[in-house]
Amino acid sequence: MYSHTEKGGDNWENMASANATKCPECGGVLKIQEDVVVGEIVSCSDCGSDYEVASIESGSVSLKVAEAVKEDWGE
Amino acid sequence: MEEDESRVNHTRVGILFDRLRWEEKEIFHEFEKRGIVAELIDSKNIVAEIGRSQSLSLPSLVLQRCLSFHRAFNLAATLEAFGTLVVNSSSVLEICGNKLLTSHLLAKNGIPTPKTAVSFSLESALNAIEAVGYPCVMKPIIGSWGRQVVPIRDRETAEALIEMRDQQAGDSTNSIFYVQELVDRPPRDIRCITSGGEIIASVYRYAPPMSWKTNVALGGRTEPCPMSRELEEIVIKTSQAISKDGILGIDIMESKSSGYVVHEVNGTVEFRGAQQATEKSIAGLIVQSVLARASDARSETKDRLEEKDSERRKNVLSAMQQTSRP
Structure with missing residues (x-):
C-alpha cells in the first residue's frame, strides 16, 4: 500500500498520500500525522529512530534521517 | 497591546528552527491567531554570504528557536549583522548558553546563586x-x-x-x-519563564523516580508554583540583568540553608512541561511580548541596537574581571 523510493541513501519519499510508511531502520510502521509540517520529526514507535520531514508536495511526504542529538543541544 | 499588534501586522516574522517541535508549532499558531503567518525558517538550509544581506531574504523579526547552541548563537549574530531583529539576541544567547558567563553575571548583580x-x-x-x-x-x-x-x-x-x-x-x-x-534542596526546582521582563509562567519541576535531575526532558513532571514576593524579586532581577527584552527560562533551587538560588538561565526556553501546569498559553504570551518588542524596535535605530549589545558584552567582561579578583 505504501511505496517509497530511496533518494541518495538518506532520503526517501512516501510517494502515496498515505499516513504511514516503513521505517528503513527496523521495518516497523512509521505513522505520519495528516497535519505534519516540514521540519517536524517523525519517530518510529518500534525502534525510536527519528526522521525529519524534508518536504511535502501534493500530499507526498519526503523524509530524511534527522540530525542526531549533539552535545550543544538544549535550551 | 492590540494597537501594537496591528502595527506589526505588516512585519514579516520568522521562526528559526532546526527541529520543529511542539513549542515552535504553538508559537506559529499564536502568530496565526493574530493574523500573522510566520515564516518557518529551517536553519540547516541557510547560506549567508558575509557582507551581502541580500543573499538572504529575511523577515525583519526572527524568533530564534534552534536547539543547537552554537548554531543558534552564530546564526543570531549573522542575522543581526544583516539588520534583522532576533529574539533572543546573540548576546543573550551567548550568556545563557554558557553557564560560566551566566554565573559571572548573576554574581555581579548580587543574585543568589550556588x-x-x-x-x-x-x-x-x-x-x-x-x-x-x-x-x-x-x-x-x-x-x-x-x-x-x-x-x-x-x-x-x-x-x-x-x-x-x-x-x-x-x-x-x-x-x-x-x-x-550540590544544593541541599527538596526533590524539585522552580522554572520561571519571563518574556519582555514579565513573569509569564512559574512551575515546580519534580525529578522523575530514581533520579535527582529535574529536567522535564528527562521525564520530570511539573506543578504550578505560587509566586512569593521574594521569588518574584529574584526572577525579575535576573531577567533584567540578562535581558529585559528577552524570553528566558530561569531555574531556581530552594536551598535549605540559603533560600532561593538561581542556577541556570535558558535562552531557548522549552515550555511544554510548564504549559501542563499553567492555564494561560505560554506561546501566546511570548508572541504578545515579541510583537510589542518589534513595535518598540521600530523607533530604535540599528546603531542603537548594536550599542546596547556592545554594552551587554562590556557588562559580562566587567563581571568576569570583578569576580576574578581575590
Whole structure:
C-alpha cells in the first residue's frame, strides 16, 4: 500500500498520500500525522529512530534521517 | 497591546528552527491567531554570504528557536549583522548558553546563586572541586538537559571523573572544569519563564523516580508554583540583568540553608512541561511580548541596537574581571 523510493541513501519519499510508511531502520510502521509540517520529526514507535520531514508536495511526504542529538543541544 | 499588534501586522516574522517541535508549532499558531503567518525558517538550509544581506531574504523579526547552541548563537549574530531583529539576541544567547558567563553575571548583580568555581586545566581541576567542597556537581559549561552533569561526593569520585574527562576527545570545553555546590534542596526546582521582563509562567519541576535531575526532558513532571514576593524579586532581577527584552527560562533551587538560588538561565526556553501546569498559553504570551518588542524596535535605530549589545558584552567582561579578583 505504501511505496517509497530511496533518494541518495538518506532520503526517501512516501510517494502515496498515505499516513504511514516503513521505517528503513527496523521495518516497523512509521505513522505520519495528516497535519505534519516540514521540519517536524517523525519517530518510529518500534525502534525510536527519528526522521525529519524534508518536504511535502501534493500530499507526498519526503523524509530524511534527522540530525542526531549533539552535545550543544538544549535550551 | 492590540494597537501594537496591528502595527506589526505588516512585519514579516520568522521562526528559526532546526527541529520543529511542539513549542515552535504553538508559537506559529499564536502568530496565526493574530493574523500573522510566520515564516518557518529551517536553519540547516541557510547560506549567508558575509557582507551581502541580500543573499538572504529575511523577515525583519526572527524568533530564534534552534536547539543547537552554537548554531543558534552564530546564526543570531549573522542575522543581526544583516539588520534583522532576533529574539533572543546573540548576546543573550551567548550568556545563557554558557553557564560560566551566566554565573559571572548573576554574581555581579548580587543574585543568589550556588557556590561555584572554575578551573582551566586537568592539573587544577581537583583544586576547583575542593574550593567548592563536597558534595558538589561538575557541569559542562555548554550543554543542557542535565547532560554530563555529575555529582561528586568524595575525592575518589573527583579523581575518577577528572581522569575520564582527560580521556574524552573531541570537545575542547572538556578542559574547563565548572564546579558547583550540590544544593541541599527538596526533590524539585522552580522554572520561571519571563518574556519582555514579565513573569509569564512559574512551575515546580519534580525529578522523575530514581533520579535527582529535574529536567522535564528527562521525564520530570511539573506543578504550578505560587509566586512569593521574594521569588518574584529574584526572577525579575535576573531577567533584567540578562535581558529585559528577552524570553528566558530561569531555574531556581530552594536551598535549605540559603533560600532561593538561581542556577541556570535558558535562552531557548522549552515550555511544554510548564504549559501542563499553567492555564494561560505560554506561546501566546511570548508572541504578545515579541510583537510589542518589534513595535518598540521600530523607533530604535540599528546603531542603537548594536550599542546596547556592545554594552551587554562590556557588562559580562566587567563581571568576569570583578569576580576574578581575590
